[in-house]
Amino acid sequence: MDGAGPVLRGTGTASVLERVRRRVSNELKPEADRIDREGHYPLATLQGFGADGAFALHLAGHTPLARADLWAAIEAMAAIGSACMSSAFCAWCQDACGWYLENTANAALRERLQGGVASAALMGATGLSNPVKALSGIEPFNLQGKKVPGGWRVNGVLPWVSNLGEGHVFGTIFQAADDPAHKVMGLFTCGANGVSIRQSAHFVALEGTGTFGIRFRDAFIPEEDLLADPLGGMARRIRPGFILLQTGMGFGVIEGCIEAMQRPGTGSGSSNRFLPDGPAELCDRAAALRDTVAALAATPHDPSDDYMRRVLEARLAVSELTxxxxxxxxxxxxxxxxxxxxGVHRRQREGVFVAIITPSVRHLRQELAGMARN
Known part of the structure; x- marks a missing residue:
């Protein structure tokens, strides 16, 4: 598989965000209702965001900035989410895939595919919902692999993976069938031999996200497509960035809600001032949270337990504020x-997803409770 794409260059975060917001206004807002009600997957618009540089900001070899900036990627995602959370979720999937390539020791794989993911010439996804919960002891691994010459044969099912289509790539983790302690992370391709996708459910929101179940039937993944074998420290390297990037979805929904509340003619006018969580209060709380997340995003490879605790706390706070x-x-x-x-009903349905996507509110609270006991 070949995902080569242009190396994106520009004049900085402001110019990227300006291009993204222009595309949000001109293309995404008019599509939002169709995405929500008809399940339209806005591939062309997502690829346009890639051309704008939205998915390259946190990737050292492709960022248009002086250096990779995770917070800038979160800001771009929030700009998308201010109009359509479904599209922000797809943006997170794309960003997460690029993040896996950023942190792999497989430099050849990164060189071959990251440029395409950064520019959205190659669409990318993340199949880590089950593995993240399995690594936390919440559920068993769905995917089992057997070592064969030149790679692995993988079997199992991932029920829901998003931002998918034929030819799209996605990262996931499987365990060795004969040695459960041996975990492997790889980058698979939809439509490759033994990797098939099918629509397996309909949701109350986020239908237009290219979400499918994936069946692995003796799917062969060659060694050159492995992100980490064994998994080792890869999970720890990607985890803070994986979680912090999700806050872009929440910040986008919050921004959209504030805009809706401030719109002239909303609701019962002056009576709204008696409601809790008004736009001014939400603006202040969101601004404080953005400062917290921006500071955490500056050091995504901090190995300390205290740092990881603060990441989880910030992610939980974003869910609750959303x-x-x-x-x-x-x-x-x-x-x-x-x-x-x-539009606000759509926001409510979208916002719940911020609270249930892995790691969900209950998962985050469980992790934080475990840290408090140790």
Whole structure:
């Protein structure tokens, strides 16, 4: 598989965000209802964001900035999410795939594919929901591998993976069938021999995210497509960035809710001032959280337990603020927010996803409780 793409260059974060916000206004906002109600997957628009540089900001070899900047990638995702959380989720999938390539010791694989992922010439995804929970002891590994000459044969099912289509790549982790302690991370291709995708469920929101179940039937992954074998320290290297990038989805939804509450003619006018979590309060809380996440994003490879605890706390806080913002937006809209096609109702359905995507609120609380006991 060949994912070569252009190395993106520009004049800095502001220029990338300006291009992204322009595309959000001109292309994504008009598509948001279709994405939500018809399950339209906005491939061309996502590829446009890649051309704008949105998915390259955190990748050292492709960023248009002076250095890789994880926070800048989060900002670009939030700009997308301000109009459409489904598309921000796809952006997170793309960013996460690039992040795996950023942290692999397989330099040849990074050289071959990261440019395409950075520019969205090659669409990328992440199949780590089950592995992340399995590594935390919440559920068993769904994928089992057998070592064969030149690589591995993998069998099993991943029920829900997003930003997928034929030819798209995705990173996931499997364990050796004859040695459960041996974990391997690889980059698979949809449509490759033994790797098939099918729609397996319909959701209350985020239908337009290219979400499919993946079946592995003796799927062969060659050694040159392995991100880490054994998994070793790869999981620890990618984990903070993986989690921090998710905050871009939440910040985007919060921004969209604040905009909706500030729009003239919203709800019952002056009566809204008696509601909790008004736009001014949400702005202040979001600004403080953004400062926290920006500081954490500056050192995504900090190995300390205290750093990881603060990452989990920040991620949990973003989920909780997202839920508060979406509920407040509906209350500010009043009965109009309860109509089919209401933008704030869409926000509420989207916002719940920020709280349930792995690591979910309950997963985060479990991890933090375990840290407190140690």
């Amino acid at each position: 839920l508060a913002a979406t509920q407040s937006a509906v209350l500010h809209a009043g009965a109009r927010g309860y109509l089919i096609g209401s």
